[in-house]
Every structure is written in C-alpha cells, then in structure tokens.
Amino acid sequence: MDGRNGRAAGADRTPEGVGRAAWSKVDPASFDNVERGCTVIRMPGPIQSIERAAAILRLLASGARKMGVAELATALGLPKGTVRGILRTLQHVGFVEQSQDTGKYQLGAALFHIGSSYLDVNELRTRALNWSDSLAARSKESVRIGTLHEGQVLVVHHVFRPDNSSQVLEVGALLPAHASALGKVLLANDPLDQLDDAGLVGFTPATCTDPERLREMLAEVRARGWASDVEEMVEGEVSVAAPIRDRRGVTVGAIGISGPIERLCGMTGEDARTPRVELVSYVREAARAISRDLGAIPW
Amino acid sequence: MDGRNGRAAGADRTPEGVGRAAWSKVDPASFDNVERGCTVIRMPGPIQSIERAAAILRLLASGARKMGVAELATALGLPKGTVRGILRTLQHVGFVEQSQDTGKYQLGAALFHIGSSYLDVNELRTRALNWSDSLAARSKESVRIGTLHEGQVLVVHHVFRPDNSSQVLEVGALLPAHASALGKVLLANDPLDQLDDAGLVGFTPATCTDPERLREMLAEVRARGWASDVEEMVEGEVSVAAPIRDRRGVTVGAIGISGPIERLCGMTGEDARTPRVELVSYVREAARAISRDLGAIPW
DNA sequence: GAATGCCGTTCGACAATGTCGTACGCCGGT
DNA sequence: ACCGGCGTACGACATTGTCGAACGGCATTC
Numbered sequence: 001m002d003g004r005n006g007r008a009a010g011a012d013r014t015p016e017g018v019g020r021a022a023w024s025k026v027d028p029a030s031f032d033n034v035e036r037g038c039t040v041i042r043m044p045g046p047i048q049s050i051e052r053a054a055a056i057l058r059l060l061a062s063g064a065r066k067m068g069v070a071e072l073a074t075a076l077g078l079p080k081g082t083v084r085g086i087l088r089t090l091q092h093v094g095f096v097e098q099s100q101d102t103g104k105y106q107l108g109a110a111l112f113h114i115g116s117s118y119l120d121v122n123e124l125r126t127r128a129l130n131w132s133d134s135l136a137a138r139s140k141e142s143v144r145i146g147t148l149h150e151g152q153v154l155v156v157h158h159v160f161r162p163d164n165s166s167q168v169l170e171v172g173a174l175l176p177a178h179a180s181a182l183g184k185v186l187l188a189n190d191p192l193d194q195l196d197d198a199g200l201v202g203f204t205p206a207t208c209t210d211p212e213r214l215r216e217m218l219a220e221v222r223a224r225g226w227a228s229d230v231e232e233m234v235e236g237e238v239s240v241a242a243p244i245r246d247r248r249g250v251t252v253g254a255i256g257i258s259g260p261i262e263r264l265c266g267m268t269g270e271d272a273r274t275p276r277v278e279l280v281s282y283v284r285e286a287a288r289a290i291s292r293d294l295g296a297i298p299w
Numbered sequence: 300m301d302g303r304n305g306r307a308a309g310a311d312r313t314p315e316g317v318g319r320a321a322w323s324k325v326d327p328a329s330f331d332n333v334e335r336g337c338t339v340i341r342m343p344g345p346i347q348s349i350e351r352a353a354a355i356l357r358l359l360a361s362g363a364r365k366m367g368v369a370e371l372a373t374a375l376g377l378p379k380g381t382v383r384g385i386l387r388t389l390q391h392v393g394f395v396e397q398s399q400d401t402g403k404y405q406l407g408a409a410l411f412h413i414g415s416s417y418l419d420v421n422e423l424r425t426r427a428l429n430w431s432d433s434l435a436a437r438s439k440e441s442v443r444i445g446t447l448h449e450g451q452v453l454v455v456h457h458v459f460r461p462d463n464s465s466q467v468l469e470v471g472a473l474l475p476a477h478a479s480a481l482g483k484v485l486l487a488n489d490p491l492d493q494l495d496d497a498g499l500v501g502f503t504p505a506t507c508t509d510p511e512r513l514r515e516m517l518a519e520v521r522a523r524g525w526a527s528d529v530e531e532m533v534e535g536e537v538s539v540a541a542p543i544r545d546r547r548g549v550t551v552g553a554i555g556i557s558g559p560i561e562r563l564c565g566m567t568g569e570d571a572r573t574p575r576v577e578l579v580s581y582v583r584e585a586a587r588a589i590s591r592d593l594g595a596i597p598w
Numbered sequence: 599g600a601a602t603g604c605c606g607t608t609c610g611a612c613a614a615t616g617t618c619g620t621a622c623g624c625c626g627g628t
Numbered sequence: 629a630c631c632g633g634c635g636t637a638c639g640a641c642a643t644t645g646t647c648g649a650a651c652g653g654c655a656t657t658c
Contacts, residue, residue, distance in 0.1 A: 014615065046387060046388040046391045046392075046613085046648090047348050047352075047384060047385060047388040047616065048614095048615070048616085049348050049349055049615090049616085049643080049644095049645065049646090050344050050348055050349055050352045050385065050388045050389065050392070051347075051388060051391070051392060053349045054389075054392035054394065055392075057413050058409075058413060060416075060420075061412070061413040062416075062457065063415075065420070066420070068604095068606075069605075069606055069607085070604075070606080071605095072604060078646090078647095079646075079647055079648065080605095080606080080607090080647095080648090081502065081607090081609090081646075081647060081648070081649090082645080082646055082647065083615085084606075084607070085346060085606090085645075085646080086349065086645095088344060088345060089345040089346040089349045089350060090349065090353075092345045092350070093345075093349070093350060093353035093354075094448075094449075095353065098450075103605075103606055103607090104605095104606095106420045107414075107416060107420050108417070109411070109417065109418040109446065109448045109515035110448070110449075111410075111417060111455050112414045112415070112417035112453070112455075112471060113414070113416045113448065113453055113471055113473060114356050114360040114406070114410065114414060115359070115406075115410045115411045115412070115413060115414015115415060115417075115469065115471070116411070116414060116415070116471025116472070116539070117359075117360035117361075117406060117471070118360075118406040118407070118410060118411035118414075119471075120409065121359075121364070121365070121405045121406050121412070127424070129467070147408065147411070149408045149412065150409075154408050154411070154413075158468075163327060168428070169468075169470065171415065171470070172411060172412055172414070172415025172416070172418070173415070174412060292303055292344065346644085346645065347616080347617090347644070347645085348615095348616065348617090348644090348645085356636050366641090367633095367634065367635075368634075368635055368636085369633075369634060369635080377617090377618095378617075378618055378636085378638090379618095379619095380617075380618060380619070380636090380637085380638090381616080381617055381618065383635075383636070383637090384616075384617080385616095446645095507599070517632090529656090547600090551656075599658105600657105600658090601656105601657080601658080602655105602656085602657075602658090603654105603655090603656085603657095604650105604653105604654085604655085604656100605654080605655100606651105606652095606653090606654105607650105607651080607652085607653100608649105608650085608651075608652100608656085609648105609649095609650085609651095610647105610648105610649105611647095611648105612644105612645105612646090612647090613642100613643105613644100613645100613646095614641090614643105614644090614645085614646085615642100615643090615644070615645070615646090616641105616642100616643080616644070616645085617640105617641090617642095617643080617644095618639105618640095618641090619638105619639100619640100620637105620639095621636100621637085621638085622635105622636080622638100623634105623635095623636085623637100624633100624634080624635085624636100624650075625632105625633090625634075625635105626631105626632095626634100627630105627631090627632085627633100628629100628630080628631080628632095628657090
C-alpha cells in the first residue's frame with residue numbers, strides 16, 4: 001500500500017485523482033512513490049488537503065460556471081463528503097461562494113482580491129507600467145505584457161488601444177504560447193524548453209502546428225530579438241513582441257503590441273505579411289527600456 | 300484545553316493566531332468553542348491546514364513585499380516547521396513563489412490567474428461591460444463597478460477615462476466604503492449593516508468619520524437612489540454612483556464615475572460642491588440599464 | 599400522484615496525516 | 629571569531645482530515 005494514501009482507495013482509481021498519485025507526474029523532482037507501489041519511507045510531502053483545495057479552485061476557475069459538490073467530487077475522484085469539507089473551508093475563508101438557491105459553488109471575491117495583489121508584487125509589471133503606456137501612444141495599438149506560466153502566456157498588463165473602441169481587459173488571461181508573438185518570444189528565450197509539442201492546437205490556417213518548424217522559428221526569433229504573429233491566433237490580427245530581461249540577462253517577460261493586419265503590416269507584395277519596421281522598433285525600444293529599468297546591462 | 304487545537308499552545312498565545320481562536324469571532328454562526336475553554340464535542344469545522352494556508356496567502360497579499368518563513372510564522376503564531384510545510388505545498392501548486400536567492404516567498408502566478416477567473420463567473424461584471432463603456436463615453440470620465448466585500452468596495456471593473464492620459468488599473472483593488480460614492484451606495488442598500496464604526500478613517504478634511512452623521516447620509520442616499528463623494532477620499536476628486544439591483548431587488552453592486560471636481564461639479568456658489576445633474580442622470584440610467592439586464596423589475 | 603434519481607448535506611469512526619519541536623547548515627552583521 | 633537569525637530537514641505523537649453510508653429536498657418521469 002502507498003505509505004501516505006493507503007486509505008484513499010477511491011482516489012487512486014481515477015486517473016485524474018488528486019490523491020498522491022496526481023502530482024508525482026507533475027513535479028519531476030518528487031519521488032515516484034507511486035510507481036514503486038508501497039512503503040516509501042516518509043517524505044516531507046505536500047499537504048494533502050491543501051493540494052486538493054487547490055485542485056478544486058483550479059477546477060472552478062477552468063469551468064467558467066458554477067459547479068456542484070458531486071460534479072467536483074467525480075472530477076477529482078474523491079468522495080463527496082471530503083469535497084464538501086474542503087468547500088466549506090474555502091467558503092469560510094471567502095475563496096469560494098455558494099449560490100443560495102442552487103447550492104452550487106463558484107469562485108469567491110476574496111480569492112480574486114488576493115490574486116490581484118500578485119500584480120503589486122510582480123516587479124516586471126511594476127516597472128513596465130510607464131513604458132507600456134508610451135508604447136501604446138507611439139504605436140497607437142493595444143499593448144500587452146506577458147510572462148511564461150506553465151507553457152502558456154500569462155498576461156500581467158494590458159493597455160488598451162488609445163481610441164474609444166470598447167476592448168476587453170485581458171489581464172490574468174492565458175494565451176497560447178505558440179500562436180502569439182509574446183509566447184514565441186518567451187519560448188525562444190526560455191532556459192528550459194517549455195514547448196509542448198502536443199499542445200500545438202491550430203486556431204487559423206496560419207497557426208504553426210509543426211513542432212519542428214516552430215523550433216526553427218523560435219531559433220530565428222532568438223537570433224533577431226523579436227517575434228511576430230500574423231493571423232496565427234485570430235484571423236486578421238497581428239502581434240509583435242520583444243523580450244524583457246532582468247539583471248542576470250534571463251528573459252522574465254515580453255512586451256508586445258497587437259492589432260489588425262491592415263494597420264500593423266505593410267501594404268504591398270511581400271510586406272503585406274510583415275510587420276512594419278517602425279512598429280517593430282517601437283516594441284524593441286520599449287522592451288530594452290524596461291530591461292534597463294530591471295537592471296539589465298544595456299547591450 | 301481547546302478540543303481541537305490543544306496541541307498548538309504557541310498559537311493561542313498570540314492574538315492574531317490562526318489557531319481556532321481566530322475565526323470564531325469572524326464567523327458569527329460558528330460555535331464559540333474557545334470561550335468555553337475545553338472539550339467541545341466535535342464539529343464539522345473548517346479544515347485547519349486550509350484555513351492556515353488562506354491566512355498565509357492573505358498575509359502575503361497584504362504586505363506588498365516578499366516575506367520569510369520566520370516572519371510569517373511569528374505573524375500567525377505558528378511554529379516555523381508548520382508554516383514551511385504549508386508554504387511548500389502552496390509553492391507546489393503555484394500559489395506562492397520563492398525567490399531563489401533570498402529564500403523569501405511571494406504570491407504566485409497561478410493564484411493570480413485563478414483569481415482573475417472570478418471576473419468571468421461574476422455575473423454582475425459580465426452584464427455590466429457594455430453599459431459601463433457607454434457610460435464612460437457619455438460622461439467622459441472613468442467608470443468603476445464595485446461590490447461590497449467585507450465592509451469595503453471591491454472593484455470588479457474599471458473603464459479608463461476616454462482620453463489618452465495614463466491611468467492605473469484598479470480592478471481587484473479595495474476602496475474604503477465610507478469615503479467613496481460606490482461604497483456609500485453599497486452600504487446604504489445593504490441588507491445587513493456592514494458599516495464598521497471603527498474603520499472610519501479620515502483621508503481628507505471632507506471625509507465623514509462620524510458614524511452617526513454617516514448613517515444619516517446613508518439614509519438620504521437610500522432615499523434618493525444615488526450617492527456622491529466630494530473630495531472625501533482624494534483632494535480634488537469627486538465621484539458619483541448608483542446601485543445595481545438583481546431580479547430580487549437586492550443591491551448586488553454599484554456603478555459610478557469619478558474625476559476632478561472641476562469637471563464633475565457646478566462652477567458657482569452652492570453648486571461648486573454638488574455633482575452636475577446630467578452626470579448624475581447618466582450614472583443612474585446606466586445603473587438602471589444594468590439592473591434591467593440582471594432581471595430587476597423596471598421601476 | 600407516486601416513484602425515481604440526483605443533489606447537497608450530515609454524521610461518526612478510523613488511522614493516516616499534519617503538526618510540533620528540535621537540530622542542522624548557512625549567511626550577514628557585530 | 630562569535631553570535632543571531634534565516635530557511636531547511638527530520639521524526640514522534642495524537643489530532644485531524646478522510647471516508648462511506650445515510651438523510652431530506654427537489655425536479656423529472658412514468
């Protein structure tokens with residue numbers, strides 16, 4: 001029997017279970033006490049209840065709707081009673097809320113507030129605030145700053161295009177890394193190769209879903225110092241991005257602009273699918289300016 | 300000794316402890332197993348470790364800087380080892396990150412992303428997106444939508460003023476309820492009296508810090524259906540807000556505009572400290588429109 | 599209208615689990 | 629060189645979280 005979770009027979013049956021089996025494959029550094037089968041000595045392992053609570057929160061966040069106890073329980077492969085206990089606690093601390101009529105659960109306001117404080121701590125975002133505004137003004141396009149998070153691009157800042165059109169705020173959203181300029185810059189400059197070959201979903205005909213070709217593109221991105229995405233995520237939309245580095249020279253994020261292909265690309269022949277040079281310059285200058293703020297050696 | 304936490308002698312010593320003593324005063328419905336002293340039978344209480352994890356996250360969110368294990372441990376009145384175990388778990392699920400050099404902890408990206416999904420679930424915000432844009436266009440001022448959360452105003456949406464000035468995004472921020480139009484609307488229409496007399500801090504000379512006078516103001520706000528704040532939080536800044544109600548008629552949020560006193564108020568005599576009538580109309584119309592979207596009976 | 603199925607909820611016993619205290623190695627200040 | 633403080637590791641104890649079964653309400657079905 002498993003040294004830690006011998007009791008949770010129900011959990012180990014389901015592959016998506018949040019029993020001890022779940023994270024051992026997620027964390028490469030953890031001991032594989034599950035493969036071995038039984039009697040691992042005793043490791044200072046993660047706390048079971050907290051991991052399960054986190055899994056519940058993730059589930060509630062992914063499904064953009066309210067979920068019931070039974071739904072969560074089956075999804076996690078846990079007994080209802082257990083899930084209910086965790087939910088009660090999460091509700092108690094304000095991380096989830098319960099609809100009074102349906103009895104279903106959803107994310108809570110406290111979690112939202114705590115999560116948004118991440119932006120205050122995030123040095124990248126703090127330092128980038130000024131420069132992103134000026135980039136938006138110069139380029140007249142919307143500006144986004146992103147960071148690599150589990151193989152995807154986490155948007156930590158978003159400046160709307162300076163016209164009066166209504167735009168949705170994307171802060172906190174996750175973008176696909178292989179189909180956005182931000183993502184390509186981040187992937188290309190990331191020390192550990194986070195490129196997930198299986199995750200190369202196609203959004204448009206222009207999306208690059210071939211791992212090999214993508215790696216070539218990333219090499220080029222790394223060499224020239226900026227990346228573009230021409231209708232690879234959304235038809236008619238183009239984005240350009242450049243890396244932001246910190247004092248040690250490692251890429252901690254990326255800044256980029258995005259907008260309609262008519263405005264961002266040239267008008268004739270081959271240029272019709274190439275971002276305009278002055279916009280690329282703006283982006284790269286902004287990225288360099290922020291990097292300098294973060295202490296990177298100007299190069 | 301305390302029935303549940305008898306072992307945690309260290310926790311009970313500190314007033315801010317996260318032992319069982321902490322939440323019993325927060326949750327009015329919970330049994331006061333602490334006052335009684337000892338041997339409460341056994342209640343389906345909140346899960347200890349999760350509560351503690353939440354407390355750690357709150358602490359990390361409040362102090363806008365990285366914190367160490369010892370710092371957190373003393374603040375919570377818990378032994379270092381315990382705090383470290385929880386932190387390791389939180390780090391494992393991505394809710395906190397650890398600086399590789401200093402060893403201190405800060406909030407993690409995963410928590411931020413999960414928290415921001417709250418906005419997708421929040422029906423108030425979803426329905427209010429369109430109307431807030433048009434309110435910003437009509438009033439030419441920045442628009443905020445807020446909800447009452449633990450006696451403060453949680454900003455769930457923010458539309459920048461439609462000029463090109465650089466503004467900070469306030470989504471996720473908490474505003475004082477007694478010194479903002481949004482807050483006053485929410486307090487005035489809240490079923491349970493969340494007004495905290497002790498929390499009436501003064502920001503400017505105009506801030507109302509007298510509970511009695513504030514209650515009178517709230518009664519007036521309730522009667523006339525909108526609230527204003529004239530330099531009560533920030534000198535020179537004025538805000539106007541109106542309540543958003545759902546189908547049952549309860550106030551679920553508030554929408555309002557804010558801007559410099561020169562633009563929002565009249566120019567002469569008594570009007571100099573009264574919001575202009577057309578702006579008030581815009582705000583109230585927007586609030587009514589959203590309420591209608593939420594299913595409120597048009598009145 | 600009764601029966602059925604599903605849901606959220608409650609409860610109590612078991613033992614696995616989280617907690618606690620002590621001890622280690624390391625760094626920076628004195 | 630000493631000391632204090634930090635983040636970290638480990639092991640024993642019994643408290644605590646987990647589990648499964650049972651309860652009552654609600655909507656749908658026959």
